[in-house]
Amino acid sequence: MKIAILGDVGQPVYHVGDEAMTHAAVAELRRRGFEDLLVLSRNPAESRRAFGTDSAPTLPFPWPPADRSDYLDRVLRAADGDRSALPESDQAWNFVETLRGCGALLVAGGGNMNSLYGWLLYERAAAVAVARKLGLNVVVSGQTLGPDLHGPDRDVARDLMQQAGLTGAREEPSLHLMQDVAGNEAGIVHCLDDASFFASASVEAGEREDPAVPDGSFIAATFGPVHGEADRDAYLDALAGALDRVAETTGCSVVFLPHMATPRTALFGEEKAPGAANSDVDEQMHQDIAARMKMPSRILPIQNAARTAALTGRAAMVLTSRYHPVVFALDTAVPVVALAPEGYSDVRIRGALENWGAGRLALTLPALFDGSFAEAAVDVWKNRDAVSSFLGRTRDGRKAVFDSWWDTLGAALTGHEPDKQAGLGTLPEGFPEGLDSGWQRRDAAHRLTFLPLASALARLRIEHEHLYGNYVQASSERDDARGELQAWKNSRSFALLRKLAPARRILRGKK
The missing domain is CATH 3.40.50.11720 (3-Deoxy-D-manno-octulosonic-acid transferase, N-terminal domain)
Structure with missing residues (x-):
């Protein structure tokens, strides 16, 4: 089949x-x-x-x-x-x-x-x-x-x-x-994300050789262009400051790993085509952040999915505003702190972490500007052994859930009645309690105000998009109607009617 x-x-x-x-x-x-x-x-x-x-x-x-x-x-x-x-x-x-x-x-x-x-x-x-x-x-x-x-x-x-x-x-x-x-x-x-164990599989497949990036010596940083309602320059400045603080504290260099970019010809080991774009989307964001940093960093070009996942799994820590760096870090027991610039990001990023019992490692946009994001990253670094150990212990149970889901999925594809009662079961417990409560309390307070506002703004943007789409359609229909009317006015039939109109008025006058 x-x-x-x-x-x-x-x-x-x-x-x-x-x-x-x-x-x-x-x-x-x-x-x-x-x-x-x-x-x-x-x-x-x-x-x-x-x-x-x-x-x-x-x-x-x-x-x-x-x-x-x-x-x-x-x-x-x-x-x-x-x-x-x-x-x-x-x-x-x-x-x-x-x-x-x-x-x-x-x-x-x-x-x-x-x-x-x-x-x-x-x-x-x-x-x-x-x-x-x-x-x-x-x-x-x-x-x-x-x-x-x-x-x-x-x-x-x-x-x-x-x-x-x-x-x-x-x-x-x-x-x-x-x-x-x-x-x-x-x-x-x-269920879990489809790529929940893709990073470890990529490492096992040998997608890991990069002598310029030694294992465990770097912070993998991935930041997309979304910056919520924040001013872009202010957002970039704050990210650069946070990464500088973490790099100085840890002694690790920051390596930027893009997850979204245009150049594709280099992804499978070939040279880029002449004239191919060298930076955009994540790559451009990473260049803009690095230009504001005081500590040294390295900007990698887009890699294919397997290489990116494997590189993430080799990092000492992951800092990101994107979803799948979180997924790759959880799989390989790499401590991760994530920033959600808006509500859509928060649902996905926090949801992925909560599936592993580590939801507190997802922070909202205000945490970047009050210093909580950098504070959380430093705190997780100091407790990295405990965090990594927890993720490693959790992995076997999550993998069993993942395998069970795919067994159920495979049976459903062949027409068998699926087990609709399956799920994640009991969520993991025992996340390290040694993390400082200060940044956690501040982010919890941010959530009470930031997320409802972000949701309301997102709804307004979508309603605007629908209204604009309807306006474009109505404008197009108006222009089409005008075009048809003008074509009729330019037709021979209309010209003939115009010539006959005076004669009709004369005839009507005779009646």
Whole structure:
């Protein structure tokens, strides 16, 4: 049986976390005897090479909210055989035929089932709906739902989960939101992120040789461009100051490991193509932070997912505002302190840490500006042996939960009734109590005010996006109507009517 795997892969901008989750999904399915795999990708040729599987184009959706809703409706009509739904040249027809040749669909893990990335949510909804219309078994693994999910997006997410035979929520807030949106009968299970043990697997596979970066001698730092509502320059200055303080205290150099950047030709051991971009996204952020630091640092270019995961696992400590550096650090028992610039980051980052009993290591944006983030990093460094030991002890139990989830997932893909009562079980206890309570109290206080405000602002941004999308659509329809009217005015028929109008007035006068 051929299994199609939908991950957010093959994008023009390489994203380590998205690629890692799909790599992990491929590996876990192969461990369970599934060999006939097909990865749905933005770049099938690249994905064939990266994953060692068959690959085919996925179904990208437009950005404007009204357009993606309309396109989803047309795609579903096309899947029902309505040849008038879309032009014959539309990508959807080939996509439907691709899924027709499969026996099951796995939507690999991700954080894009929300209104912030609505076009990716609709892409997944379309894939699930088409697969079910074709009679395929469908499983959705390791997802963050929301936290911002508004208007028709909520209905689309509900339909997606209700059509899937099994859906995995990778943090507790997502679990509760999924149950609220789709109902308790939708087959929703609390699970871990798909790439939860990708870093250790990458180390074991030999993705670790870099003599310029000795093991345990550096702090792995990864910071994305999101800075919440903070001024960007102030944010960069504060990050540089925090990293300087940690580097001076620990005696370790800071090595910046990007997780998202454009250059892709160097990822698999080749030289960059002439003219390829050298820095953007995380790489640009890292350059801007390093330029403000007083302590020495090293900026690495984007690496492929396995190398990035392995390098993270070799660090003495991880400091990050991104999600998957946290996941890689937990797997390899590397002490980690994470900063969440906004609510979406906090749900994912704190959720990943809470799954391992270490939720207090996720701090909010205000903690960067009052010194709590740097204080927490120094405190964790001083207690690094206890923190690392706790993560190491926790790992075996989390790995058993992870393996059980993938066994359940594999059974569901073959049509067996999944164990919908499975989950993470009892969360780990015994996190080291020696950490200072000062920065923890301050961050707890920040959460009471910062997160509700961040959520309200996110909702306003999304509503603005929907309103702007409707405005663009209305403007386009107005321009089309004006164009049609002008074309009619320029037509021979209209010219003839204008010539006849005086004669009609004369005739009317005679009556």
